[in-house]
Structure formats: C-alpha cells, structure tokens
Amino acid sequence: MAMSPQKSSLEGRDLRRSFGQGSMRSTALAGVSIDLYPGQFSLMMGPSGSGKSTLLAILSGLLRPDHGTVHSLGQNIWAMSERQAEGFRLRHVGFIFQGYNLFGAFNAVQQLELVGRWGMNMGYWEARKKARNILDMLGLSKKKHLRPAEMSGGEKQRVAIGRALMKEPELLFADEPTSALDWGTGEQVIELLRGAARERGATVLCVAHDSRIIPFADQVIHLEDGQLKGVVYPDGKSGRPDREDERSHSSKSVLPGGEDEGWNKGKLGGRLNRTA
Amino acid sequence: MSYSLTTLWFDRSRYLPGVLAVGFSALLISLQFGLLLGLFSISSLPIDHTDADIWVGAPEVLAVDLGRPIRENFLAKVAANPEIERCEVYLQGFSYWSKPDGGNELCMVIGCRLDKDSLGRIRELTPEMASRLSEPGAIVCDESDLDRLGIKGVGDTAEVAGHRVRVVGLTKGIRSLAGPYVFCSVNTAKPLLRIFPEQITYVLGRCKDPKDAPMVVQRLRDQGGVSAFTANEFSIRSRMHWLTKTKAGIALGYAALLGLMVGAVVTSQTLYAATAASMKEFAVLRAMGIPRWRMATLVMSQAFWVGIIGVGLSIPAVHGLAALAAAAGSEVILPMWLQVGACTVTLVMAVGSGVVALRSLRQVEPAMLLR
Numbered sequence: 001m002a003m004s005p006q007k008s009s010l011e012g013r014d015l016r017r018s019f020g021q022g023s024m025r026s027t028a029l030a031g032v033s034i035d036l037y038p039g040q041f042s043l044m045m046g047p048s049g050s051g052k053s054t055l056l057a058i059l060s061g062l063l064r065p066d067h068g069t070v071h072s073l074g075q076n077i078w079a080m081s082e083r084q085a086e087g088f089r090l091r092h093v094g095f096i097f098q099g100y101n102l103f104g105a106f107n108a109v110q111q112l113e114l115v116g117r118w119g120m121n122m123g124y125w126e127a128r129k130k131a132r133n134i135l136d137m138l139g140l141s142k143k144k145h146l147r148p149a150e151m152s153g154g155e156k157q158r159v160a161i162g163r164a165l166m167k168e169p170e171l172l173f174a175d176e177p178t179s180a181l182d183w184g185t186g187e188q189v190i191e192l193l194r195g196a197a198r199e200r201g202a203t204v205l206c207v208a209h210d211s212r213i214i215p216f217a218d219q220v221i222h223l224e225d226g227q228l229k230g231v232v233y234p235d236g237k238s239g240r241p242d243r244e245d246e247r248s249h250s251s252k253s254v255l256p257g258g259e260d261e262g263w264n265k266g267k268l269g270g271r272l273n274r275t276a
Numbered sequence: 277m278s279y280s281l282t283t284l285w286f287d288r289s290r291y292l293p294g295v296l297a298v299g300f301s302a303l304l305i306s307l308q309f310g311l312l313l314g315l316f317s318i319s320s321l322p323i324d325h326t327d328a329d330i331w332v333g334a335p336e337v338l339a340v341d342l343g344r345p346i347r348e349n350f351l352a353k354v355a356a357n358p359e360i361e362r363c364e365v366y367l368q369g370f371s372y373w374s375k376p377d378g379g380n381e382l383c384m385v386i387g388c389r390l391d392k393d394s395l396g397r398i399r400e401l402t403p404e405m406a407s408r409l410s411e412p413g414a415i416v417c418d419e420s421d422l423d424r425l426g427i428k429g430v431g432d433t434a435e436v437a438g439h440r441v442r443v444v445g446l447t448k449g450i451r452s453l454a455g456p457y458v459f460c461s462v463n464t465a466k467p468l469l470r471i472f473p474e475q476i477t478y479v480l481g482r483c484k485d486p487k488d489a490p491m492v493v494q495r496l497r498d499q500g501g502v503s504a505f506t507a508n509e510f511s512i513r514s515r516m517h518w519l520t521k522t523k524a525g526i527a528l529g530y531a532a533l534l535g536l537m538v539g540a541v542v543t544s545q546t547l548y549a550a551t552a553a554s555m556k557e558f559a560v561l562r563a564m565g566i567p568r569w570r571m572a573t574l575v576m577s578q579a580f581w582v583g584i585i586g587v588g589l590s591i592p593a594v595h596g597l598a599a600l601a602a603a604a605g606s607e608v609i610l611p612m613w614l615q616v617g618a619c620t621v622t623l624v625m626a627v628g629s630g631v632v633a634l635r636s637l638r639q640v641e642p643a644m645l646l647r
Binding site: 053054056057060062063086087088089090091093094095097099101102103104105106110114115118119147160163164167175 | 554565566
C-alpha cells in the first residue's frame with residue numbers, strides 16, 4: 001500500500017494534551033501530527049503511558065486537545081459545538097473498546113438493533129433485519145439470541161464490532177480490542193476491522209499492544225512519551241528511515257492462525273456490501 | 277418486549293426494592309385513607325343509614341352530631357315546599373349515660389319516628405325493636421357498646437341525663453365514635469337531650485322526585501334561618517368536619533407523605549444504581565453520538581414500569597389487608613376514587629424518582645472508556 005494513497009480522511013495537527021495541574025501536571029501528547037486514510041487499517045502502538053488512548057480520544061472527538069486541530073472528513077471537529085460534534089459522531093463514527101460494554105439484559109440482536117433504532121431512527125423490523133444480517137456476516141448466526149453472559153470473549157467482541165458497524169461508519173476507532181482475547185480470537189477481530197477498511201473504505205484506527213497485529217496493518221504509528229516516533233508501512237515503506245527496524249520486526253511476526261466455528265474469514269467485505 | 281421491560285425482567289432482583297417501595301407507598305396511602313374513611317363514616321352513619329333526601333337544622337351546623345335545637349315549626353316550612361312528599365322531626369345530641377354500677381359515659385341519643393315509613397329510623401332497627409321503642413324510656417343500643425355502657429344486654433336498665441332507660445333491643449354493626457349510639461322514640465329522646473317540648477334538632481324531608489332535593493335545599497337556604505343540605509352533602513360535611521377538626525387529616529397527610537418519601541428515596545436509589553451499573557454501556561452509545569435523551573427515555577420508561585408493577589402488586593394486597601381489618605372489626609372503605617388516586621399519586625412518585633435517577637446519566641462520559 002502506498003504511503004499516501006489518496007486524500008486523508010482524518011488529519012491531526014500539532015496535537016497537545018496535558019492532565020493535572022501545577023506540579024502534578026503531566027503531558028500526555030506533546031505536539032503530534034498524523035494522517036489517516038480511507039480504506040486503511042492503521043495500528044497505533046507504543047508503551048503504556050505513551051499517549052495512544054489520548055490521541056485516539058482526541059482524533060475521535062471524545063477528548064478536547066489543549067492545542068492543535070483535527071480535520072475529520074474535511075471538518076474541523078474541535079471547532080464544532082458539543083451538539084454538532086455529537087451529530088458528527090452519530091453520522092460518521094463507530095467505536096470498539098476492550099471491555100465490550102454490552103448491555104447484560106439484551107441478546108446479540110438487541111445490542112445491534114438498539115443502535116439502529118436509537119442512532120439511525122430505524123423502525124423495529126428494519127433495525128432487526130439489519131442486525132441479523134450483520135451478525136450473520138460476523139459468523140454469529142447461531143448466537144443471535146444469546147446474552148453477553150452466554151457468549152465467549154471473542155463472540156462478545158464480535159457483537160461489539162457489529163454494534164459499531166450498524167451505522168456503517170466512515171471512521172472506526174478501536175481501543176485495545178484484542179487485549180482481553182487469546183491470539184486466535186484476537187486475530188479474527190483484527191481481520192474484521194481490516195475487512196471494514198478494505199471492503200467498506202472505512203478509516204480504521206486501532207490501538208493495540210500486540211506486535212503480532214503489525215502484519216495486518218496498512219500503517220503502524222509509533223508513539224513514545226507523547227510524541228510520534230515514526231510511521232511504518234508493513235508492506236515496505238517507512239515514514240521515518242530510522243524506524244526501518246520496525247518493518248523488519250513486523251515482517252518476522254508470527255502470522256495468525258486462529259479458528260472459530262462459524263467464522264467467515266475473508267468474506268467480510270462482500271457480506272458487508274450486501275447488508276449496506 | 278420493550279428495552280425497559282427486558283432490562284427490568286433480566287435484572288429483576290436489582291429492581292425489586294424499587295417495585296416493593298412503590299407497592300408499599302400505594303398500600304400505605306390506600307389503607308390509611310381507607311381506615312380513616314371507615315372511621316369517620318361512623319360520624320355520618322345516621323344520614324347514610326336512613327332514607328331522608330333533605331336534612332334541615334340550625335344555622336351553620338357543622339356535622340350531624342353537632343346539631344343544635346331548632347323550633348318544631350320548621351317542619352311546616354319544609355312541608356310547604358311542593359316538591360316535598362313528607363317530612364318529620366328528628367332529634368340527635370350528646371347526653372350522659374350513667375352506668376348501673378356507677379360511672380358516666382358520653383352517648384349519642386337519636387330520637388326518631390318509628391313507623392315503617394320513617395325517614396330517620398336506621399335500617400338496622402327491626403320492626404320488632406321499633407315496636408318496643410314506642411314504650412316510654414325504651415332504648416336500643418349496639419351490642420358492641422355493651423361493655424362501654426356497663427350493661428349486659430336486653431332488659432338491663434341505666435340512666436341517661438337522670439332519666440331511667442331500659443334496653444329493649446340490640447343492633448349489630450352500628451359502631452360509634454365519640455359515644456355509643458342510643459336509639460329511641462322522639463318522646464323518649466326529648467328529656468334525655470334536655471330540650472324543650474317544642475324543640476327538635478332536624479327536620480328530615482323526602483322529595484317526590486329525589487332529583488328535586490338540591491333545588492328545595494337551595495330554596496330553604498335562600499329563605500334563611502336554617503341550614504339545609506341534601507343527604508349526600510350533609511354526610512360529606514359531617515365526615516370532613518371530623519377529619520379536619522380532629523387533625524386526623526393532617527396526621528394522615530404526614531403519614532402518607534412519609535410513605536411517599538420513603539418510596540421515592542428507595543425507588544430513585546434503585547433506578548440510580550441500575551443506571552449507574554450500565555454506565556459504560558451508555559458511554560459507548562454516547563461515544564457513537566446517540567443522544568442522551570434516548571437513554572433518559574429508557575430510564576423514565578423503567579421508572580414508569582416499576583411504578584405500574586408496584587401499584588399492580590399493591591391492589592390485591594390492599595384488598596387483602598382491608599378484609600383482614602374488617603375481620604378484626606375495623607372497616608376500611610376503599611372507594612374507586614381513593615384507589616385511583618392512590619395509584620396515580622404513587623405512579624407520579626415513581627416517575628418522579630426516575631427524574632431524580634436521571635442525574636446518573638449526567639456522569640456518562642465516553643472518554644471514561646479509554647484507559
């Protein structure tokens with residue numbers, strides 16, 4: 001994949017953010033600029049406290065930066081009013097978090113249906129049909145009527161992905177979506193996120209620790225101490241010559257080989273298009 | 277099933293305290309009011325258990341048992357109205373009962389005509405009792421008051437206001453409030469109440485068409501010099517007087533308010549805790565831009581259903597406890613307006629608790645999901 005295949009869909013410039021006051025003040029981001037592109041699965045890595053989640057929160061419109069701008073789909077999201085930003089997120093943004101955060105009372109269909117009805121003003125049957133289609137696509141045909149307590153971690157995360165995909169978002173943010181999963185299950189989740197980028201043209205930004213994910217990414221963004229240390233392209237091009245070693249590391253990563261019943265690896269795009 | 281009902285059923289153990297609190301509030305309000313209505317219905321018993329359409333008494337009479345003497349010629353004034361089919365005199369007032377073995381007891385003497393068409397004779401007085409009451413000094417009391425009056429039954433004698441009386445019959449279920457009811461003829465009642473021969477307490481009237489009663493009452497009021505009421509008006513006036521004069525209404529209001537407050541606190545805390553437990557799920561929806569009002573609607577809907585279920589549970593409980601109270605000798609009157617009112621007030625309380633619980637939604641912050 002090329003370094004800049006097309007116009008960026010998400011553009012952060014000189015982003016700075018600190019927390020605390022006085023002597024307790026700590027800098028989470030110290031002037032980070034970043035570009036993300038539609039159709040790309042971008043991976044953001046770095047040690048704990050490097051500012052990954054802060055950057056994701058700022059880019060996704062959840063946390064206001066102290067300084068800098070974020071242009072998302074051509075719009076300066078931090079110049080928007082709170083209501084406008086909420087409307088923007090409603091139309092364009094999906095989220096996946098490490099903790100699944102599914103309603104304990106609802107089955108898989110209801111988790112997705114809720115977003116359709118509340119977020120997209122869909123009718124009951126329309127939302128239900130779309131939720132079922134997405135769950136089929138995610139390989140959860142036989143799990144539709146299970147509640148979170150009756151599902152495995154991987155299944156729950158797939159439901160969470162389905163919930164994020166209900167709105168067909170152009171921007172998809174995932175914060176450590178695999179850290180609570182074994183590698184086999186985590187790989188499936190990553191495949192899904194990559195599929196959302198490749199097949200639907202979504203801009204996907206995923207924060208993760210696991211270097212085994214690197215080969216799946218179109219670009220890998222490295223943060224350290226709140227600063228951008230480099231952007232690596234696992235297909236061979238690096239944003240910074242001094243980080244070439246990262247590419248070689250990623251090329252040595254163990255390729256995933258997880259398996260799961262009902263899993264539809266590689267077919268996400270086609271199915272997504274049919275449900276869209 | 278709606279999202280709110282699904283949540284309620286799934287998390288029923290969490291919502292149960294709220295449901296029970298709502299049910300308890302509705303139960304408390306219904307039973308307290310019902311007991312009080314039962315208690316004060318005793319004060320209007322002479323009106324409610326007789327067949328008069330119109331009651332005419334001294335000016336500004338506050339309650340049926342607080343009637344003052346009026347001249348007997350008021351009877352003619354009432355009879356002069358063309359709508360009146362017939363009218364008659366009626367005596368009622370407090371007096372002192374001297375027990376055979378010593379000691380006094382306040383009693384309520386009622387003197388009325390005793391014929392079978394009498395307007396003032398309570399239905400519980402059988403024709404046999406009425407016949408015996410025609411003897412001078414004969415009285416009838418309720419069997420529940422025997423101990424209070426210091427007598428054992430029919431045939432016993434005592435004194436009322438220094439006049440000897442003899443018990444010729446016993447009614448059943450005529451409970452009394454301030455003093456036991458003592459039923460007798462008009463002639464027996466006059467010395468017991470110490471009023472002049474030409475004085476009475478009320479004129480009772482019956483209309484050819486009961487629908488004309490309000491019109492006749494208004495005409496009598498316009499003429500002045502008397503208080504005139506339809507039977508229903510006078511019954512309510514008597515109950516309300518005792519309800520307010522004894523401050524029982526205020527005590528009841530406080531107790532009901534306390535019940536409501538306890539219910540509101542428990543319900544709002546239940547809803548608050550349940551909402552707070554789903555904070556992260558709500559935060560995801562907020563992150564995705566789903567407006568806060570959608571979640572607020574869910575919480576309010578849960579509050580509404582908690583209210584409906586709680587009130588629904590309270591209805592059979594209220595009737596069960598009312599039956600239990602009746603078996604123990606305390607009448608609980610549960611008119612439809614009371615039941616609907618108690619349910620409505622409690623439901624409003626439950627929905628209000630939902631509004632209080634909404635403050636937990638203000639703490640939903642999507643950024644909390646990012647570590």
